[in-house]
Amino acid sequence: xxxxxxxxxxxxxxxxxxxxxxxxxxxxxxxxxxxxFKPAGVNGGIGEGWTLESIRNLAxxxxxxxxxxxxxxxxxxxxxxxxxxxxxxYWLALQPPQRRQWxxxxxxLPFWTNFLIRIFAWKTLLHSEGWLKYALVSLGLVSPDAxxxxxxxxxxxxxxxxxxxxAILPIYAAAEKFDFSLIDAAxxxxxxxxHAFFSIFVPGIRxxxxxxxxxxxxxxxxSYAIPDIVGGASSEMIGNxxxxxxxxxxxxxxxSALSACLALAVLIPMxxxxxxxxxxxxxxxxxxxx
Amino acid sequence: MKRxxxxxxxxxxxxxxxxxxxFLLVVGSFNDSRYGGPWRGFTLKWYERLLTERDxxxxxxxxxxxxxxxxxxxxxxxxxAAWVLHRYHGALQRTHYLFMYMPLxxxxxxMGISLLLLFVNFSxxxxxxxxxxxxxxxxxxxVTLVVLGRLQDFDNNVVDAALDLGARWPRIIWNVILxxxxxxxxxxxxxxxxxxxxxxxxTFFVCGPGSTTLPLYVYSSMKHGSxxxxxxxxxxxxxxxxxxxxxxxxxxxxxxxxxxLRS
Numbered sequence: 001x002x003x004x005x006x007x008x009x010x011x012x013x014x015x016x017x018x019x020x021x022x023x024x025x026x027x028x029x030x031x032x033x034x035x036x037f038k039p040a041g042v043n044g045g046i047g048e049g050w051t052l053e054s055i056r057n058l059a060x061x062x063x064x065x066x067x068x069x070x071x072x073x074x075x076x077x078x079x080x081x082x083x084x085x086x087x088x089x090y091w092l093a094l095q096p097p098q099r100r101q102w103x104x105x106x107x108x109l110p111f112w113t114n115f116l117i118r119i120f121a122w123k124t125l126l127h128s129e130g131w132l133k134y135a136l137v138s139l140g141l142v143s144p145d146a147x148x149x150x151x152x153x154x155x156x157x158x159x160x161x162x163x164x165x166x167a168i169l170p171i172y173a174a175a176e177k178f179d180f181s182l183i184d185a186a187x188x189x190x191x192x193x194x195h196a197f198f199s200i201f202v203p204g205i206r207x208x209x210x211x212x213x214x215x216x217x218x219x220x221x222x223s224y225a226i227p228d229i230v231g232g233a234s235s236e237m238i239g240n241x242x243x244x245x246x247x248x249x250x251x252x253x254x255x256s257a258l259s260a261c262l263a264l265a266v267l268i269p270m271x272x273x274x275x276x277x278x279x280x281x282x283x284x285x286x287x288x289x290x
Numbered sequence: 291m292k293r294x295x296x297x298x299x300x301x302x303x304x305x306x307x308x309x310x311x312x313f314l315l316v317v318g319s320f321n322d323s324r325y326g327g328p329w330r331g332f333t334l335k336w337y338e339r340l341l342t343e344r345d346x347x348x349x350x351x352x353x354x355x356x357x358x359x360x361x362x363x364x365x366x367x368x369x370x371a372a373w374v375l376h377r378y379h380g381a382l383q384r385t386h387y388l389f390m391y392m393p394l395x396x397x398x399x400x401m402g403i404s405l406l407l408l409f410v411n412f413s414x415x416x417x418x419x420x421x422x423x424x425x426x427x428x429x430x431x432x433v434t435l436v437v438l439g440r441l442q443d444f445d446n447n448v449v450d451a452a453l454d455l456g457a458r459w460p461r462i463i464w465n466v467i468l469x470x471x472x473x474x475x476x477x478x479x480x481x482x483x484x485x486x487x488x489x490x491x492x493t494f495f496v497c498g499p500g501s502t503t504l505p506l507y508v509y510s511s512m513k514h515g516s517x518x519x520x521x522x523x524x525x526x527x528x529x530x531x532x533x534x535x536x537x538x539x540x541x542x543x544x545x546x547x548x549x550x551l552r553s
Contacts, residue, residue, distance in 0.1 A: 010378045014386055017371035017430060021389040024427040028404035035407055046410070088304050091297035105539065110308045112535045114488050116508050117524040121311035123512070124318060124521070131314050134328070161311070164304065193294050214395065222397020224491055229512060239399045246403060246495070252410065259403050263396075270395050 032263065035256040044250030054257035063241075067261070070237040073152060074220035077159040081167040081216045082209060084160075088168055089208070090201060093175035104172070111165040119229045122158045123149065126230065150232030158226050163219065167212040174208025175201075218266050238262050312528070319521035336522035346523070349507040352418060356503060357486040360425035365479040367426070368433025369471070375434070376441040393431045401428065402495030409496060416498030424496045425489060429482035436481055440474030480538045484531065 036054050039047035092103055110118065125132040126148040136142045148154060178201065186196040202209070224239030231237070238258060245255035319337070323330035340346065371390060375383055393401060405424045406416075414420055448470070452462045468475075490505040497506060504527070511520050 010374060010380070010382065013370055013374045014378075014382060017367045017374075017434070018382075018386050018389060020367060020427065020430060021393070024405065024408070024423060025393055025401070026389065028408040029400075031407045031411055032400070032404045035411075084300060084304055087297035087300040091301045094297075106305065107308070109532070109535065110312060112484065112531050113312060113528050114490075114505060114508070114524070114531065116490055116505055116512065117315070117527060118311070120508070120512055120520060120524060121315040125311055125314065161307065165308070168304075218395055219397050222399045224399045225509075239397075242399060242403060246406065252407065255403060256407065259400055263400055266395075266397060266400075270392075 029263070032256050032259050035253055036260045038253050038256075040251045040253050044252065046252055051253075054253040057254055058257055058261060066236055066238060066241055067265075069152065069235065070221060070239075071265075073156055073159065073237065074217055074223075077156055077163065077220050078213060078216045080156075080160050081164050082171075082212055084164060085167040085171045085212060086202070086205075086209070089171040089175040089205070090197075092168075092172050093178060094180065107165055107168055115162065116225065116229075118162055119158055119226055122154070122161060123230055126154055126157075149230055150235070152231070152235040154230040155223075155227050155235055155237070158230050159220055159223060162226065163216040166215045170211035170215065171205060171208040174205035178204045214269055217269055221266050222262060238265075315521055316525050316528070318518065319525045321518070323518075336518045337526075339519055340522050340526075343519075345502065345507060346504075349502045349504045352501055353487055353503040353505075356418060356422050356425055357483050359422050360429050360486045361479050361483045363426045364429030364433050364482045365475060367430045368478060368482075369437050369475055371430070371434045372437035372441055373467075375438055376444070390431050390434050393428050394435070398489075398491040399495075402492040405492065406495045416496060417501040420496045420498065421493050421501055421503065424492050425486045428489075428492065429486055432485060433475075433478035433482050436478035437471065437474050440471060444470065477538055480534065484534055488531075 035046060037050050037052065039049060039051045039053060041047035088107075092100060092107075095103060124130050127133065128147070128149075130148075133142070133146075133148055136146075136148075137144050142148070182200050182204070183196045186200050187193075191199070222239055223237060224243055227235060227237045227240050228243070231240070238261070242255050242258045242262070245251050245258060317329075320332050320334070321329055322333040322335070371386065375387055375390075401424075405420070405427070409416060409420050448466060449462060452466050457465070488505060490509060493503055493506060494509070497503070502510075508520060508523060508527075511523070
C-alpha cells in the first residue's frame with residue numbers, strides 16, 4: 001500500500017487534535033492534582049506556595065461517610081442496571097432483525113432526551129403531589145405523609161433510569177453476536193433453563209457486561225446533578241461536595257483535593273477498561289501490519 | 291423449544307420504566323394545574339407563558355452559537371484525527387488514541403472542574419468562549435470515534451487506486467474520501483451538536499455571567515421556577531431532539547447505498 005513517505009505528514013495531521021487534547025484535557029488534569037497542594041487565596045483564588053492543608057482536610061469526619069455513600073449507591077445502581085439489561089439484551093437478540101431495529105430505536109430514544117429533563121420527570125413523579133406518590137398511596141403501599149424525594153433511594157432510581165440504556169447497548173451488541181444454538185445444545189444435554197443462561201449465555205456476553213459495568217459505574221461515581229436535584233442534605237455524594245467547595249465556599253484547593261480523590265477512585269475501573277481497549281487496538285493494528 | 295417468558299416480562303417492564311416518566315411529563319405540560327398531579331383540563335397557557343420569558347430566547351441563542359461553533363471545529367479536528375488513527379499505527383497514534391478515549395470515560399464533573407481550574411489559572415474570563423472551548427474538547431472525542439468506526443469498513447484500495455491514476459491529495463480528499471465518509475462525518479457532527487446542546491455539568495463549571503445556555507436555564511428554573519412551565523419547555527426540547535435524532539437515523543441508513551455501490 002502506498003503511503004505518505006514523509007514522517008512529518010503524520011505529525012502534521014496528528015498535531016491539531018493531539019495538541020488540543022493536551023491543552024484542554026491533559027494539562028487541566030495535571031493542574032487539578034497540583035492545585036490540591038496549593039493554599040486557598042483571597043477572593044476564591046489560589047494562593048502562593050505549597051501546603052498539605054487540603055489533603056489533610058480530606059480526613060474531615062463527614063468525608064468517609066460521603067465517600068462510602070457514593071460508592072454503595074454507584075455499585076448498587078450498576079448491579080441493578082446489569083441485572084435488568086441482561087434479560088432485555090437476551091430478548092432483543094432473539095427478535096426478528098426487522099423488529100429488532102425498531103426496538104433498538106425505542107431504547108435509544110430516551111437516552112437522547114436531555115439528562116436534566118429525565119431527572120426532572122422523576123422529580124415531578126416523586127413529588128408529594130406527583131403521580132407516583134398518588135399511585136402508591138392509593139394502593140396503600142406508602143402512608144400519605146411519606147417523603148419519596150430527597151433521599152438515597154430517589155438518587156438510586158434516577159441513576160438507574162439515566163444509565164440503563166447505556167448498559168443495554170453494549171450487552172445487546174454482545175448478545176447479537178452470541179450463538180443461541182449453544183443454549184439449545186445445553187438444553188439437549190439436560191441443562192436447566194437457568195443453568196444454561198448463567199453458564200453459557202452470561203460468559204458468552206462477558207465483554208458486553210464488562211463495557212456496561214464501566215459505562216454505568218464511572219459516571220455514577222462522579223454524579224452531581226442527580227443527587228443535587230432529587231437528593232437531600234443527608235444523601236450527598238462526592239460530586240456535590242466538589243461543587244459546593246467550588247461555588248459555595250469558593251475554596252478551589254479543597255475542590256481539587258476532592259476531585260483528585262474521585263479521579264483516583266475512577267482510575268481503577270478506567271485503567272482496566274483502557275488496558276482492555278488498548279489491547280484490542282494493538283491487536284487490530286498488529287493484524288493490519290501482518 | 292419453548293423459551294422462558296422472564297426476559298419478555300423484564301423488557302416490557304423496562305420499556306414502561308423508560309417511557310412512563312417522559313409521557314407523564316408531556317401530559318403534565320398540557321395540564322391546567324399548577325403542580326402537575328391530577329388532571330384539571332387541557333391548556334396551552336404554559337406554552338404561552340413560555341413565549342413571554344425573554345431569558346429563554348437569550349439562552350437559546352447562546353446554546354446555538356456554542357453548539358454550531360463547537361460542532362464545526364470538533365468535526366474538523368475529529369475527522370482529521372480519525373483519518374490519522376486509521377492510516378498510521380505507531381507509538382504516536384497509540385498515545386493519540388489514549389488521549390482521545392480518555393475524555394469519554396472520565397466523569398463530566400472532573401472534566402468540568404479541571405477546565406475551570408485551567409481557565410482560573412490563566413485568568414481567562416468565563417463565558418461563551420470558555421464554554422465553547424470545553425465543548426470542542428469532548429465533542430472532538432465523540433466525532434473521532436464515530437468517524438473511526440466508519441473507517442473500519444473503508445476500502446483503502448480506492449485511495450491507492452486514485453493515487454495510481456495520478457490524482458493529487460486535495461483531489462482525492464475532495465472527490466474520494468469525503469463523499470465516502472460523508473454520512474459518517476455527518477452523523478459524528480450531529481452527535482457533537484446534540485451533545486453540545488444537551489451538556490449541563492461541564493457547562494455549569496465553566497460558564498460565566500451572561501452565558502446562560504438552555505440546560506443551565508432549565509436547571510435554574512427547576513430549582514426556582516414553576517414546574518409546569520418547565521414541563522412545557524422540556525416537551526419542546528424533547529420534540530426538537532427527536533427530530534434531530536430521526537434525521538440522524540436517516541443519514542446513517544443512507545450509508546448503505548454507498549456500501550452497495552462499492553461492493
